[in-house]
Amino acid sequence: MKNFSLAIIGDIHGFWTSVDTEYFSKSEYDAVLFTGDLGTYRTESTFRVAQEISKIRKPCYLVPGNHDTTSLFQLLAEILHLPSFLTWPGLPWHLRRYSRFRKELGDIRICEYSLHKEIGGLTILGARPLSMGFRLNFLPFLRKKFSVSNMADSVRKLDSLGREAAESGEDLLVLAHNGPAGLGNKASDIWGCDFRKEEGDFGDTDLATFLEHAASYGRTPNVVIAGHMHHHTKRSVLFRIWKVRKSGTLFINAARVPRVFRDAEGISWHHHVRLRRKDGAWDAEAVYLRNGKEEVFPLPELLEREKASVKEEVSLLP
Template identity: 60%
Template sequence: MIFDSSDKRIAVVGDIHGFWTWVDTEYFSKSNYDSVIFTGDLGNNRPGNTNKIAQLISKVRKPKYIILGNHDTTSIPQLLMEITNASPNMGYLSHTFHLLRYKKLLKDLGDTRICQYNLFEDGDGLSILGARPLSMGARFNFPIFIKHVFGISSYEGSEKKLHELIQGIDFQKQDLIILAHNGPSGLGDKAYDIWGCDFKKEEGDFGDKDLGNFIRRTSNQGRQPKVVIAGHMHHSSRKLRVKTRIWKRKEEGTLYLNAARVPRIFSDKEGNIWHHHVELTRKNGIWDAEAKYLKNGVEEIFPLPEFIEREKNRIEIKD
């Protein structure tokens, strides 16, 4: 296998949920990262907060990629319908407003590349595949919107579309990164697993079936993705707060990253403010990732607090 071995350095920002400031915009703009990737869920429950953060992100002076999360462009009634598994027909009542919010958010994101059933070439032998947006696990989410915008109405249709998108990739010359909001199925069913369920007594695998099946079948064909990036399932596991969630897993040559450390901006006992992101690197053709914590807006300073060191080391290597 002949791969482009040029080094890459990419910042990955997990679910923001309102935790983004001008400190982040300026830090990433002035950094030596080649690009910045966002896993979605930009805002909190305050009206307009998502759009304000999108406008700040648009001012980051680097190439930017984002997949929209289940909190982006959707409404609280829509989220409740998904959580309660209400009839999809009820969603028609808010569909028009959903489309308007969607168009407004895309405008506010400016030159940010929106990853959603599409493929971007990032140069230096790298392609970024956008998976199904707005996913929140458990089922095929927001079916009316997904069918209207993308013409896809099932897990099977979603997986088929992803296969179609990568047909033109030469895997001997291109490394494939997959960007999703929720991660793939098949990576564990415990609360502490990278996309395991931590809010049900029985726990379980909360990854997306279409994405999981796509990755397994593609890998079996020798067209293996190098990196899979997602969020949605937050690191602060309800059942294991001391250990928290595994955020990095490497298995059979694919690096899986769950970047959703929520909140990503937090304070310690001494009052220091920390900002979380993940540094994704390719060195000599090998991909790896490290959790990064800016202290009071500057590069992390060692030694780190014990609880941060514990978070950094919640990884799983199965190669």
């Protein structure tokens, strides 16, 4: 069975430099995977990062995040749960931004309700794009591009892709922007809510339902990768759990934001996650590059604690 080494880049939010581009281009990774949210609230920042990552000389895969191609008004409408008819007039402009986004990404493969089998022995399933967690987001866009009007539509599309992937017998990796529900309801859980007093599970229910269905027809994904819920929570908990194993599936939240940062001594660090399959077993580790070029051992104490914020097996039985 073939071994793999994949780089996972969590939500970038503008934190990308030419140093990153060169590092991943020269690396020994078989491919580079992005969980989306390339820019900030300005679409031009998204396009700038898209142009830069398109220069990586490796196969790249990306699922669009809620900051990719959307406007500030659309984001506010989702946060405030405004009726979708208020955002319908802006759909033509959203589609134009989306078209430019795809153009700026060049040869990067867009993973959105799609299967990708370019890497021998591995199938990548792209989940629902532009997710903000918990409910269906950007409905006008989803209806126009994917004929998805509700969660049931989304589940059906994911199920169809999952059954097709099962026929190949290859390992299956799901690439999403936000992770599935069902992995905890605390602020520090992998996709737990850290910005509400009552906390709660902020995972996607359509993705969780798909995973249940996949288990029933014998094609549970080996790995589920997402981001969106940032490692540094807004609560008293310092770090979010970023890696969990449950029922044979490895779940990874790669959203260390900012992914490029300086420590107290002024040293620059660049974060990503290294995902490996060795002898049929999948595992992941957080990687912190000193000045974006080399790993350092041991890491500063704070980063070692962040790196170790994982759960090797989780049971949510009552």
